[in-house]
Amino acid sequence: MTQAAGQYAASPAAQRVVLLDVLRGFALLGIIQVNWIAYFNGLRPSSTVLTSSSEALDVLAWAWQSLFVEGKFYPIFAFLFGYGFCLQWRALERRAIAVRPLLARRFVWLLVIGILHGTLLYFGDILTLYALAGLVLVAQGLGSRAEALRMCAFWAVVSLALAVLDAVTATSLAFGTATVSPFSPGIWEGLALGAHGQLVLVASAREAFLVHLGWYLESMRQGSFIFLPQILLFMSLGVSAAHMGVLQHPRLYRVFWTRLLWIAATFGLAVNLAYTWFGWLAVFGPRPEQAQAVASCLYDFVALLCPLYIVLCIRLVRLRVLSKLVAALAASGKLALSNYLGQSLFMLVAFFFFAKSRGPGWHVYELTVSGLLVAVLQIVVAPIYLRRFPSGPAEHLWRLYTYRHIKRQS
Numbered sequence: 228m229t230q231a232a233g234q235y236a237a238s239p240a241a242q243r244v245v246l247l248d249v250l251r252g253f254a255l256l257g258i259i260q261v262n263w264i265a266y267f268n269g270l271r272p273s274s275t276v277l278t279s280s281s282e283a284l285d286v287l288a289w290a291w292q293s294l295f296v297e298g299k300f301y302p303i304f305a306f307l308f309g310y311g312f313c314l315q316w317r318a319l320e321r322r323a324i325a326v327r328p329l330l331a332r333r334f335v336w337l338l339v340i341g342i343l344h345g346t347l348l349y350f351g352d353i354l355t356l357y358a359l360a361g362l363v364l365v366a367q368g369l370g371s372r373a374e375a376l377r378m379c380a381f382w383a384v385v386s387l388a389l390a391v392l393d394a395v396t397a398t399s400l401a402f403g404t405a406t407v408s409p410f411s412p413g414i415w416e417g418l419a420l421g422a423h424g425q426l427v428l429v430a431s432a433r434e435a436f437l438v439h440l441g442w443y444l445e446s447m448r449q450g451s452f453i454f455l456p457q458i459l460l461f462m463s464l465g466v467s468a469a470h471m472g473v474l475q476h477p478r479l480y481r482v483f484w485t486r487l488l489w490i491a492a493t494f495g496l497a498v499n500l501a502y503t504w505f506g507w508l509a510v511f512g513p514r515p516e517q518a519q520a521v522a523s524c525l526y527d528f529v530a531l532l533c534p535l536y537i538v539l540c541i542r543l544v545r546l547r548v549l550s551k552l553v554a555a556l557a558a559s560g561k562l563a564l565s566n567y568l569g570q571s572l573f574m575l576v577a578f579f580f581f582a583k584s585r586g587p588g589w590h591v592y593e594l595t596v597s598g599l600l601v602a603v604l605q606i607v608v609a610p611i612y613l614r615r616f617p618s619g620p621a622e623h624l625w626r627l628y629t630y631r632h633i634k635r636q637s
Contacts, residue, residue: 246474249553250307250540251560252609256602257300259570260292263598265351266574267589276591277510286507288592293503298529301353303536304563305458308357309364309465310474316369327365333629334361340568340621348571350442356450360458364466372470379467382460389456390527398520461530477541484541487534495531502529558609565619566605573601 264276277289312330319326341354367378473480502525508518544553559566577597612619618626 245553245557246477246541246544247307247310248557248560248563249544250303250537251563252556252558252606253536253540253560254300254303254307255559255563255566255570255605256599257296258304258567259598259602260296260595261300262349262351262570263574263601264292264591264594266349266578267594279511281510282590282592285591288590288595290503290507292591292595293506294499295532298526299532299536301454302457302461302530302533304353305357305360305461306465306468306533306537308361309462309467310469311465312361312364312462313369313375313466313469327368329629330365331362333625334358334365336625336628337361340564340625344568344571345443345447346436346440348568348575350439350446352443352446353454354567355447356455356458359451360455360462363459364462369466372467375463375467375470379460379463382456382463385456386460386527389453390524393453393527394524398524457527457530474541484534484538488538491532491535491538495529495533495535498525498528499532501525555606555610558613559606561613562605562609562619562622564625565621566609568621569605570598570601 277285281289315330315333316326319329335358337354338358341352341356341358344354345352369375370378468474471480473483477484502522505518505522505525509515509522512518543549543556546553616623
């Protein structure tokens with residue numbers, strides 16, 4: 228591990244290779260915090276995990292989640308999916324391999340894993356949406372940088388239109404001029420686990436599976452409207468960024484990253500501060516419905532903070548003093564899919580071992596800390612695992628299925 232860490236810190240070529248893995252490893256730290264709370268409280272607005280009698284530690288943990296975590300990490304993963312998609316397409320073209328069928332198999336495999344993950348482990352699965360968005364990219368083709376930028380503009384317009392519709396409907400609900408909306412935060416009320424759900428009451432594994440399956444199908448139905456266009460936007464941004472080479476050659480794009488850093492540190496931080504403030508007012512303010520409507524509108528723009536995290540990772544890779552941390556994060560990111568599935572397995576085990584006995588006793592700060600501990604454990608174990616195995620079990624199966632026809636022909 229020490230030798231690898233020194234290589235990452237010293238070699239610019241190695242830095243370019245490891246940066247994508249570092250970003251994936253860093254994103255996993257945020258993904259599990261969001262998923263852990265959602266697993267036990269349902270896919271609902273984050274402020275609804277609080278009550279007017281919540282403890283101070285719960286409020287602080289929620290504020291941390293709302294300001295720095297919620298809605299900031301799935302865009303990074305989608306961006307990296309698009310970035311990797313472009314690099315893979317080019318690599319396959321250089322090898323004279325039929326690109327579309329191979330990448331289509333890759334995303335079909337991910338779709339199957341997402342469905343299994345969503346029905347068996349965690350109803351809030353995101354892999355299904357990544358796979359569907361990836362198949363759209365395959366159908367679209369790589370194209371030129373100009374074409375990729377046009378696709379970014381198209382999905383930005385679609386996402387903005389849905390955000391406006393979300394804002395209109397949420398405001399209508401808050402002020403009593405509408406009674407139902409497919410975009411309302413209230414759609415998630417029936418998807419709560421733990422203290423708010425039915426799973427602690429089921430009598431059999433079959434009944435638990437059927438309840439979980441219903442939640443997964445409902446979350447995918449709603450997520451297709453809300454998140455799929457956003458994921459396509461971030462993936463298209465990743466493709467455009469790969470055309471430019473902003474992560475392969477970050478030193479050549481210092482001005483680009485500096486400008487993005489200022490945007491994230493000003494507009495992004497301002498939006499997230501406002502989102503957190505109105506989320507707090509939704510619990511402790513005099514007009515909770517109206518405050519929640521504003522928070523719901525702001526949620527569509529919290530991803531403006533993402534460039535800050537990407538720039539921090541770029542600078543982290545360059546620091547020799549933190550080379551061991553960089554190596555550990557890169558190892559965790561190299562096992563991103565296995566770690567993501569492993570996080571859900573941790574949640575399932577924790578739920579069935581502790582949730583039935585604890586009931587409604589889970590605190591937000593307990594869920595936040597426990598999620599972070601699982602992520603840290605994965606970061607510690609990943610370099611040890613990679614000393615013996617070249618890839619994670621999920622990544623290995625993914626690669627076998629994707630390239631099986633090529634290996635048979637050769």
